[in-house]
Amino acid sequence: MATYDFIFNGLGLRDWCDQDATTGPMSMADLLAGSGGGQAEKTMLQSLWELPFPSLDALNQACPAISRSRDLTRGLEESFLNVKDPLKVVLDPITQPLSWVLETALQIFTTTPWWVMLPLLLVLVWVASRSWALMGFVATALGFLLFVDHYTFAMQTMSIIFVCAFLCVVFGVPIGIAMSRSDTMQRISIPILDMLQTLPTFVYLIPLIFLFSVTEPKLYGIAIILYAIVPVIRLTDLGIRLVDKDVIEAAEAFGMTRHQKLVRVQIPLALPNIMAGVNQTIMMSLAMVVIASLVSAPGLGVLVLRGIRNLELGVGLMAGLGIVLLAVILDRVTKAALARVNAAASVPRH
Amino acid sequence: MDHNASVSIRNLYKIFGANPVAALKRVRAGMSKADLMNEHRHVLGLSDINVEMKAGEITVIMGLSGSGKSTLIRHVNRLIEPTAGEILVNGENILDFGEARLRDLRRRQMSMVFQHFALLPHKTVLDNTGMARAVRGEDRAAYEQDARKWLDRVGLGGQESQYPHQLSGGMQQRVGISRALTSNAPIMLMDEAFSALDPLIRTDMQDLLLELQKELHKTIVFISHDLDEALKLADHLVILKDGIVVQQGEPQEILLNPNDPYIVDFISDINRARVLRVRSVMDTSPAEAPSTAGKVDADDTLESVIALSGGDTALSYEVHRDGAHVGFLNMKKLVRALVPMQAAENGM
Ligand SMILES: Nc1ncnc2c1ncn2[C@@H]1O[C@H](COP(=O)(O)OP(=O)(O)OP(=O)(O)O)[C@@H](O)[C@H]1O
Ligand SMILES: [Mg+2]
Numbered sequence: 001m002a003t004y005d006f007i008f009n010g011l012g013l014r015d016w017c018d019q020d021a022t023t024g025p026m027s028m029a030d031l032l033a034g035s036g037g038g039q040a041e042k043t044m045l046q047s048l049w050e051l052p053f054p055s056l057d058a059l060n061q062a063c064p065a066i067s068r069s070r071d072l073t074r075g076l077e078e079s080f081l082n083v084k085d086p087l088k089v090v091l092d093p094i095t096q097p098l099s100w101v102l103e104t105a106l107q108i109f110t111t112t113p114w115w116v117m118l119p120l121l122l123v124l125v126w127v128a129s130r131s132w133a134l135m136g137f138v139a140t141a142l143g144f145l146l147f148v149d150h151y152t153f154a155m156q157t158m159s160i161i162f163v164c165a166f167l168c169v170v171f172g173v174p175i176g177i178a179m180s181r182s183d184t185m186q187r188i189s190i191p192i193l194d195m196l197q198t199l200p201t202f203v204y205l206i207p208l209i210f211l212f213s214v215t216e217p218k219l220y221g222i223a224i225i226l227y228a229i230v231p232v233i234r235l236t237d238l239g240i241r242l243v244d245k246d247v248i249e250a251a252e253a254f255g256m257t258r259h260q261k262l263v264r265v266q267i268p269l270a271l272p273n274i275m276a277g278v279n280q281t282i283m284m285s286l287a288m289v290v291i292a293s294l295v296s297a298p299g300l301g302v303l304v305l306r307g308i309r310n311l312e313l314g315v316g317l318m319a320g321l322g323i324v325l326l327a328v329i330l331d332r333v334t335k336a337a338l339a340r341v342n343a344a345a346s347v348p349r350h
Numbered sequence: 351m352d353h354n355a356s357v358s359i360r361n362l363y364k365i366f367g368a369n370p371v372a373a374l375k376r377v378r379a380g381m382s383k384a385d386l387m388n389e390h391r392h393v394l395g396l397s398d399i400n401v402e403m404k405a406g407e408i409t410v411i412m413g414l415s416g417s418g419k420s421t422l423i424r425h426v427n428r429l430i431e432p433t434a435g436e437i438l439v440n441g442e443n444i445l446d447f448g449e450a451r452l453r454d455l456r457r458r459q460m461s462m463v464f465q466h467f468a469l470l471p472h473k474t475v476l477d478n479t480g481m482a483r484a485v486r487g488e489d490r491a492a493y494e495q496d497a498r499k500w501l502d503r504v505g506l507g508g509q510e511s512q513y514p515h516q517l518s519g520g521m522q523q524r525v526g527i528s529r530a531l532t533s534n535a536p537i538m539l540m541d542e543a544f545s546a547l548d549p550l551i552r553t554d555m556q557d558l559l560l561e562l563q564k565e566l567h568k569t570i571v572f573i574s575h576d577l578d579e580a581l582k583l584a585d586h587l588v589i590l591k592d593g594i595v596v597q598q599g600e601p602q603e604i605l606l607n608p609n610d611p612y613i614v615d616f617i618s619d620i621n622r623a624r625v626l627r628v629r630s631v632m633d634t635s636p637a638e639a640p641s642t643a644g645k646v647d648a649d650d651t652l653e654s655v656i657a658l659s660g661g662d663t664a665l666s667y668e669v670h671r672d673g674a675h676v677g678f679l680n681m682k683k684l685v686r687a688l689v690p691m692q693a694a695e696n697g698m
Contacts, residue, residue, distance in 0.1 A: 244468070249468065250464060253427055253461075254457065254485050254533070255454070255456035255482075255486075256485050260485060264485075265470065269471065
């Protein structure tokens with residue numbers, strides 16, 4: 001009576017289909033079909049109009065030995081849960097330092113008194129940008145956050161970004177260099193990077209939640225790093241590949257080793273691109289740190305979430321303003337640093 | 351360090367493409383560059399090149415765009431690997447060298463000057479000049495004095511702390527030359543080193559190179575697509591066309607005896623009076639000594655002799671070199687040498 005019966009009958013698989021036919025839990029469609037039983041025979045045309053696609057569910061009706069779609073999702077879940085424990089044995093110790101670093105940074109950023117932290121941050125801004133105007137802006141913005149009692153939240157967010165962006169650079173630049181040196185490596189990496197960049201962030205939060213407990217900082221650390229590391233890898237690779245062929249040839253003609261070429265020519269000439277990647281990485285960490293509040297990342301994102309959950313409009317908007325201020329600060333400071341790098345390594349005239 | 355290095359290239363072939371070895375067989379069997387391209391999608395870069403680049407001489411390789419000049423010069427330091435053939439530097443085949451020896455060869459025996467300068471944009475002029483020495487592992491103190499000396503020589507004294515982008519093209523190429531000189535390598539490879547410069551600066555740079563060469567006697571391989579430049583600089587001129595050497599020899603010799611219509615075309619619009627020298631058209635042993643109107647030097651250009659004679663073709667001159675008498679110059683013969691085809695038919 002099911003549409004695709006004829007296939008299994010025709011192939012002589014009927015016995016195999018029915019051998020352990022247990023009546024598993026019924027799907028909603030089954031229930032509906034059951035309740036409407038006893039209907040008059042359909043016409044030929046009607047049954048053609050309602051011809052189902054031979055999907056797992058449709059085939060299962062004809063042959064119970066074939067699993068249903070929901071068995072597939074359950075299978076996925078089960079296999080993930082099966083590999084989870086061995087995976088944890090490996091991943092846990094490797095990623096544990098991330099938790100420590102994040103916790104320590106959080107500790108340092110939030111317990112250092114504001115009158116120490118503020119000047120320190122301003123010195124950092126000066127070193128990166130050499131601009132009084134920018135320093136003035138940063139001082140005002142941070143002063144405002146202090147004034148409205150959002151300072152601690154802002155510093156929590158800041159500490160997570162510092163740690164994650166730093167780790168992105170530490171891992172991303174070498175990966176980018178490896179990609180620029182080997183076409184195979186590039187071919188393998190690009191689809192992975194594309195995937196990391198296009199997957200909605202929530203999608204890879206799901207397996208991470210299963211792997212690590214929600215209370216561990218490394219959970220959001222990993223989520224942020226996976227998301228934000230992409231631009232620094234891409235732009236390091238691109239930057240090195242774009243280095244003037246003539247200069248590379250000169251380096252070879254004068255007998256540079258691969259290492260000398262990398263350190264004395266390729267990295268310095270790719271630096272503007274690498275810095276542009278760092279800027280994007282930092283901005284993406286900031287975007288992700290807000291989402292990561294869903295999995296217990298502290299900071300301004302927590303306030304935004306509270307605003308959404310409790311419909312506290314003012315709290316949400318104020319935290320949003322704080323995030324905007326942080327974003328502008330981080331963007332301007334890294335862009336100013338980038339501009340200085342660009343000015344120092346000006347492109348040769350041709 | 352050896353200041354007398356010679357390079358010889360023997361039976362060199364270079365074919366670009368997926369299967370150069372199979373293509374090489376076809377080329378050896380006589381297939382042309384165009385056929386190889388059309389039928390087998392391989393580019394014949396160089397075909398059976400034999401050139402001796404003598405120590406202390408300037409060998410100029412000349413040809414039109416795409417004739418394989420850059421490909422040839424990049425074989426001398428193996429930036430490009432040949433498909434077949436030998437490249438001997440001081441008698442040793444550098445194709446047998448391993449990575450370390452090749453690197454050492456590039457560091458100590460050769461330096462290179464590039465058409466687009468290829469300076470390090472993030473380094474100062476001084477650091478760029480010392481690049482070759484820094485690559486060898488010497489620290490700045492060791493090369494700074496040399497670097498400053500050569501920068502002074504090429505007229506860039508006082509610009510040591512500038513960055514390349516702050517200099518004009520001519521100045522950047524002077525840095526390129528002082529970089530090559532500071533390396534102290536006996537062989538200097540120059541790929542269209544002056545082609546990107548405007549004509550006046552270009553003449554300056556040619557004069558500078560000749561002046562430096564007078565005292566340094568490096569083995570220079572110079573690429574050019576400009577015949578005037580080639581004739582001015584060359585001790586030995588190699589003319590390349592579609593990857594084949596069509597003629598090579600002393601420039602004056604090629605001018606007077608071009609052996610190919612391609613070269614005749616090439617030399618048809620140059621100012622022969624300015625390029626040809628007395629030594630190329632004089633009689634070393636005339637039947638009888640003519641009465642002479644004065645003395646000229648064997649290396650004078652014909653132009654200067656015409657000026658000296660005031661255009662009188664009836665005169666003859668005594669030719670001297672280093673104070674010694676070496677022959678006679680007949681003005682009629684001089685004038686005939688100025689007409690390209692005439693010169694060739696007379697077998698001069
Ligand atoms: N990597 C390569 N792959 C394929 N063909 C090449 C390659 N390099 C050079 N060729 C070909 O070899 C020939 C010689 O090129 P080459 O660059 O040596 O010419 P050139 O005489 O230096 O010309 P120009 O004056 O334009 O610099 C050309 O036909 C070019 O297309
Ligand atoms: Mg070229």
